Amino acid sequence: MAPSQASHTPSLATWTKSLRDQSLEAxxxxxxxxxxxxxxxxxxxxxxxxxxxRQVVAKSKWHDVDQLLYRVQTAGARLARAAPHEPVIGNIPRPEPASSPTTSPSPARTLTSGLQVSKSMFNLLSVADPSESPVTGASTPISQAQQPFSVHxxxxxxxxxxxxxxxxxxQxxxxxxxFAEIQIHPxxxxxAYQPxxxxxxxxxxAASKRRFTVILASLNPPAPGEEEQPYAALRKKLNAAGVxxxxxxxxxxxxxxPRVNKxxxxxxxxxxxxGLLVDSGACIAAQAAxxxxxxxxxxxxxxKFCPEDPSDEVSRGELGNPSSYVSYADGPELDSFEVENTTTDYIPPDLVDVYLTNLGPQTRHHLGGIYADHYKIEDIGFSLQVGE
Incomplete structure (x- = not known):
């Protein structure tokens, strides 16, 4: 169901502003x-x-952890199906181990962390209800008057x-x-490919601390007659800093x-x-490097760390509209061949040297620790298991 025609032109900004006043389903x-x-x-x-x-937790009706988990799971699944080309969508509602020391909890992990039990979400379902002890899981008598307070x-x-x-x-x-000062040297x-x-x-x-040269590589050169070069605003900032x-x-x-350092x-x-999901053309740059x-x-x-291996579709790349490369006005000439315009690339792990995250630089051999801190194996498919 599309937004009402009477509303403003849909955008992320207008959607964010409408969250408080709109119904959850809207x-x-x-x-x-x-x-x-x-x-x-x-x-x-x-x-x-x-x-x-956050709106699902605040506005939906639920009376125990099971129901809340289901609401989060259902909403996450619907959103993930709406944009299968954006794998990060499925990461946010997936649960994490409650004992993870390195990151903030996901919405699903948050449901368990308050219970002080180091278990995955699905393992916790059998003991997480307001009538059980939050520390030991042992059954404790509770009156109907106390239950709303527990939910609140x-x-x-x-x-x-x-x-x-x-x-x-x-952040x-x-x-x-x-970490820019560590990675880039005078x-x-x-x-930088399509930054x-x-x-x-x-x-x-990095430009605030170092003097270096940036080569801004773009998939498409400026169209004939275009005055502004790609990434003009970035170039202006870097040039002003002496880069x-x-x-x-x-x-x-x-x-x-052959001339670049990284x-x-x-x-x-x-x-x-x-492996990485990246903008189209980045794999060529990685292979050349x-x-x-x-x-x-x-x-x-x-x-953005997805606890699953890439599918065949990801490895092949997502296809977009090829009209920016060929003109359909040419008519008969186009009937003799097919034109594919990939909008994403997949880069295999052996072409990547450093994964620079908000936790610091990582190598491929240390990624397993990050996944172990963020996801339980049995919870990997969490956000995609529930139907509409």
Missing amino acids: SIESLIFLLKRRQVTGDECAGAIAQLL ALRSEVMDGIEEILDEIN ADDQIAS GDYVL SKTVERFLVK STINLASNGLMAYI VIFGAKAVYQNG HEYLKPVIALCGVY
């Missing part, structure tokens, strides 16, 4: 609408999902936990940028790779095997 449908139209993509997805799940306390604690998630998501880019030539907001913040932070910039179309990558790009997702023994650094918040 908020879910509106976000699904934005996800399907790809008006909410990339890094925006994680924050939007966390805000929506749990609701408040889960809401506080979701606020922690939002803080972690909002991730700044935390990643804090005089470096850094190739995301995370990469931009990282480069600007030189070079604009480069992706077809010129091989000419510059290749940096933002990852849309990090899979369990260490690998051939010339240049380090490849992927920037990504820990909330």
